[in-house]
Amino acid sequence: VTSAEIAEGAATIEGLTPETQYTAKLMKSNGKSRGSVTFETLIDLGDAIGVYPEDDWTTLFTEAEDGTIFALFPGTYNMPLDENGKVGKLALNKSISIKAVRPNDRPVINGSFQIMEGASLISLKQVVLDGTGTDGSQAFDYKDAGTYTGIEIDDCEIHHYGKGFFYINVAAQLDHITINNSLIHDIECDGGDMFDCRAGAYNSFTLTNSTVWNSCLARDFVRMDDKSSAFAGVAPVITISNNTLVGVSNDAGRRILYVRFKGNTNTFTNNIVTSTVGNFSNQKNTSVPTFGKNVYFQADGLATAGANANALWVDDKAKVADPKFKDAANGDFTVGNEDVTAGDPRWIVAQ
DSSP: OOOHHHHTOOOOOSSSOOOOEEEEEOOOOSOEEEEEEEEOOOOOOTTTTEEEESSOOHHHHTTTOTTTTEESSSSSSEEEEHHHHHHHHEEOOSSSEESSSOTOOOOOESSSSOTTTTEEEEEEOOOOOTTTTTSSSSSSSEEEEEEEEEEEEEEEEEEOOOSOOOOOOOOOOEEEEESSSOEEEEOOSSEEEEEEEOOOOOEEEEEEEEESSSTTTTTTTTEEEOOOGGTOOOOEEEEEEEEESSSSTSTTTOBBBEEEEETTTEEEEEEEEESOOSSSOOOOSSOOOOSSSSSEEEEEHHHTTTTTOOOSSSOTTOOEOOOOEEGGGEEEEEETTTTOOSSGGGOOOOO
């Protein structure tokens, strides 16, 4: 300690890591200890508002100032039940960001979101979205026409929604929808498609470094209807890269890319796709993707010409190989075939 710190009776230690245990020792000039104290640093929420499950968090979200960041402590955040006894929906009309306080103990939000005018950007990081007990709607449902920044999902888990992941059935124009490093499962798509845009438009949809399983078994994976006449200048860019997709669109008439919006550009690279009899597309408006380094197994309609009569084209650059998943039935898609290096990076074991 310095003379000034001795005079003040306090010393400031900088550069410490939040939620970390430290031991501070007071030393004499001769190297002998005068005492020590062990302490743990506090959580640093930065500019975020800390929220606990027992708080009236739905009111906090709906009455937030635009751009508010919420940091959720561990626990389950249940949306109130609707009049039919189903887990309800939360209508958002402001842009908000939601993240976990402790990434190793993630908060679970049980319910779905309706996105209204004013909620330009919805951002989630290290959060679990659980649709169990809801009325079967999508996780995200746009309800108002208008212009939006979009949705950003990073390192999340989304599961057990009935109709799909998102739904845009109003004249809403989004800049982007980005999903990265996430686990998506048990989304049946009963009455809707997985990533479903029917009356709106977006400039880009990006799915990367993620795993989708036990979902979208008999529906289309990416659906974008042709509303190009209503959205001048929009040329959608769809990027699906470094993902593990298991059993999606497992019907001969269903498509990975049911994209009819004119002027679209598609990229489909470094993915593993298994266990589907579906095809990429039977739509003349769907541009042939940039393919590369994909691996298919028990998915002939995507990689073998003539295997699916509905397919307009297949990935002729494909590798066909069994990834030898460790325990697919229980959601462990660790790749056991050393010749397979595509797919969600979390499952690739360094050789």
